[in-house]
Amino acid sequence: MLMDFYVLSVFAFLLLGRVLATTRNTSNVDTDVSFDQFYQVTWGYDHVLSLNQGREIQLSMDKSSGSGFGSKQSYGSGFFHMRIKLPDKDSAGVVTAYYLTSNGGEHDELDFEFLGNREGKPITLQTNVFVHGYGNREQRIRLWFDPTADFHNYQILWNQRQIVFYVDDIPIRVFKNNTNVGVAYTSHAMQVQASLWDGDDWATDGGQTKTNWSHAPFVAHFQGFDINGCQTQGPGIDQNCYNSGYWWNAQKYWELDADQQNKYENVRKSYMTYDYCTDKGRYPVPPAECLYNM
Secondary structure, X not given: OHHHHHHXXXXXXXXXXXXXXXXXXXXXXXXXXXXXXHXXXXXXXXXXXXXXXXXXXEEEEOOOOOEEEEEOOEEEXXXXXXXXXXXXXXXXXXXXXXXXXXXXXXXXXXXEEEEOOOOOOOOEEEEEEEEOOEOOOOEEEEOOOXXXXXXXXEEEEEOOOEEEEEEOOEEEEEEEOOHHHOOOOXXXXXXXXXXXXXXXXXXXXXXXXXXXXXXXXXXXXXXXXOOEEEXXXXXXXXXXXXXXXXXXXXXHHOOOOHHHHHHHHHHHHHOEEEEHHHXXXXXXXXXXXHHOOO
């Protein structure tokens, strides 16, 4: 009898854990996780500063170098996020990036790229999606807040059904799995990366506005180093990473709900400044995925 009670108790505990795992609030950010637990510096080592006992990282860039860091592990699905405060004042030509990327030539990549500007002019957020080595899927928005004044949360949901980019829990971009109509979808394990680098040949006004090095060093701050992802070994994705036991794979995350869809449509209507899907100069016939990602 005691053994039966024990078995039932364990089952109930596991069931509760499963429910909690599939209903987690995506806005939760653990800022008490140390950088070293999941991340490591990858380049520009002398341009990286650890603050608050590793709870905050400062990347800097001057004329000699930028800097960057990346996750120690690769992932096959997950909900990834970072709290970022961008370089202030005159940051023209400066690119702050937060992204997922795989290794190899035909790589997959999901990009947040913040394109700096002259002081008083808005910073542009550009997103891009690379699948099997092919990108050219740029979308740009102007943010509804000053991203240099405080930290904001930038998030990527990635499961077998869709990829969603969020800013402070508001969806700004959706890339759905449309392999059934011939659109390629991410199939490689990816690492989380962040970097600060000089992009003045393209980032601001198409490269016409250059970096003003008299304002260097440029600094960006990062917080929130916990990772909600399915770790995987090797370049491919472990099928276990699609398991519904991971909360981000639950059915409620297969598509936007009505409230999220309304917010997404408002971003597209009110804040989008460029969409490759509507650029007839580049694509007289819009790419196939454009019909499905609205």
